[in-house]
Amino acid sequence: MDTPGLGDEMYDLAEEHWSSMDRFADRLVLRGPTLSEDGEEHTGSVHVVEAADRAAAERFADGEPYWRAGLYRKVTAFRAVVLLDRALGRP
Structure with missing residues (x-):
């Protein structure tokens, strides 16, 4: 979850963020931003990594x-099992 009001700071670190994610490309199952109800604001990120x-x-x-x-106010980690992955054709 993002710390509210830090959009400019996140923008400034975006290249470093993407470079960091690229190092895990072979282990990332899913990644992307979470958005406010109206879809206008970035509220956090989801990273599912093997x-x-x-x-x-x-x-x-x-x-x-x-x-x-x-810039994140909270990070929560959960253990999960991917039972369906349409992108990779897993049953």
Whole structure:
């Protein structure tokens, strides 16, 4: 979840953010912004990443440039199993 009112700061770090995500391209299952009800404001991000364990997932989250810069007010990690992935043709 983003810290409200930091759009300019996020824009300034966007290239670093994208470069960081590119390093995990082979392990990212899904990523993208979350939006306000009207779709006008960026409220956070969702990153679904394949990780060996919780520690690896936390290292991914801790290394995210927006998090390191204090632009996210909260990061929540959940363990999940992908049961349907239409993009990859998994049943």
